[in-house]
Amino acid sequence: MQPYAIKFLSVVIPVYNEQDNLPTLLERCKKVIEQLPVPAEVILVDDGSRDNSARMIRAAAREDGPFVAVILNRNYGQHAAVMAGFSRVRGDLVITLDADLQNPPEEIPNLMREAEKGFEVVGTIRMMRKDSFFRRFASRIINNIVRKVTGVHMTDYGCMLRAYRRHVVDTMLACNERSTFIPMLANSFARYTTEISVKHEERGAGDSKYSLLKLINLQFDLLTSMSTAPLRLLTFLGVIIATAGTLFAVALLVMRVIYGAAWGVEGVFPLFAILFIFVGAQFMGIGLVGEYIGRIYYDVRARPRFIIEEVVGQPTAETLP
Numbered sequence: 001m002q003p004y005a006i007k008f009l010s011v012v013i014p015v016y017n018e019q020d021n022l023p024t025l026l027e028r029c030k031k032v033i034e035q036l037p038v039p040a041e042v043i044l045v046d047d048g049s050r051d052n053s054a055r056m057i058r059a060a061a062r063e064d065g066p067f068v069a070v071i072l073n074r075n076y077g078q079h080a081a082v083m084a085g086f087s088r089v090r091g092d093l094v095i096t097l098d099a100d101l102q103n104p105p106e107e108i109p110n111l112m113r114e115a116e117k118g119f120e121v122v123g124t125i126r127m128m129r130k131d132s133f134f135r136r137f138a139s140r141i142i143n144n145i146v147r148k149v150t151g152v153h154m155t156d157y158g159c160m161l162r163a164y165r166r167h168v169v170d171t172m173l174a175c176n177e178r179s180t181f182i183p184m185l186a187n188s189f190a191r192y193t194t195e196i197s198v199k200h201e202e203r204g205a206g207d208s209k210y211s212l213l214k215l216i217n218l219q220f221d222l223l224t225s226m227s228t229a230p231l232r233l234l235t236f237l238g239v240i241i242a243t244a245g246t247l248f249a250v251a252l253l254v255m256r257v258i259y260g261a262a263w264g265v266e267g268v269f270p271l272f273a274i275l276f277i278f279v280g281a282q283f284m285g286i287g288l289v290g291e292y293i294g295r296i297y298y299d300v301r302a303r304p305r306f307i308i309e310e311v312v313g314q315p316t317a318e319t320l321p
């Protein structure tokens, strides 16, 4: 691993209805950026906010400062918004963070220090996570599954405070898939990855922008985008269930022969139970296959992942390195 000298830093922040957090966020980011030894830009991506966020971002970008506004024409979701930001970065190191102040911008220099050691992806582990029990429980399970299936060791996939070297970002942009889970994708393109501990704070203002449904969708994105291993697991599980079922059927037949027809009639109920298990397993299987097919459907349509309506405060694309 070679040490790496950062020349220009790009920070990408997705924003969706965060008008109450933006003033503090902008101020704290500016302060951090001013103290950096390298030039930097902060790309604020407005993900179709319905409040004042877009106007505030535009105003910040018009001022002389590090801010760039990328306005999407509607809501595409956090990861698509980050991708839109990626498509406009000029820096050779890219750091993503959330707009809700759960990821302190003050951690940016720490991430840069790791990247300078030569790591291509710097992940983070949230110390003393300030989320609800349900959110923590859900991500613990997901993190465990991801670690097992991918073999890439990452303790905390959920935290978006991360640093990526430019080539990793460019490779992610070149990917055609629409159901992206960025931390996962990045790790599959990097040889040297590391993680550091960062502070995690209470959400500044407002509520989580993830409803239960959106959260479930994100977890399935993660599951289906990482590999087809869950499909294989399903087949494996199916074989086990079928074998057990067959053995059970044989046992029932034997009992029927030994104890006569009267026992068999009473055995109708256990049979129903077994049937229900099978039906359940099948539905689970079909549902999971459906998850893949649904995503294939999205991918073959190849619709744009996002549409950028407007960019404020950034030189034209020709000056990008």
Ligand code: UDP
Pocket: 013, 014, 015, 016, 017, 018, 047, 075, 076, 077, 078, 081, 097, 098, 099, 100, 102, 207, 208, 209, 210
């Ligand atoms: N976000 C977004 N589009 C969405 C949902 C969220 O750009 O459709 C942004 C949001 O503004 C925030 C980040 O993604 O900056 C993380 O969202 P949130 O804090 O609601 O997620 P949580 O912390 O609950 O995982």
Ligand code: MG
Pocket: 098, 100, 102, 203, 208
């Ligand atoms: Mg949050």
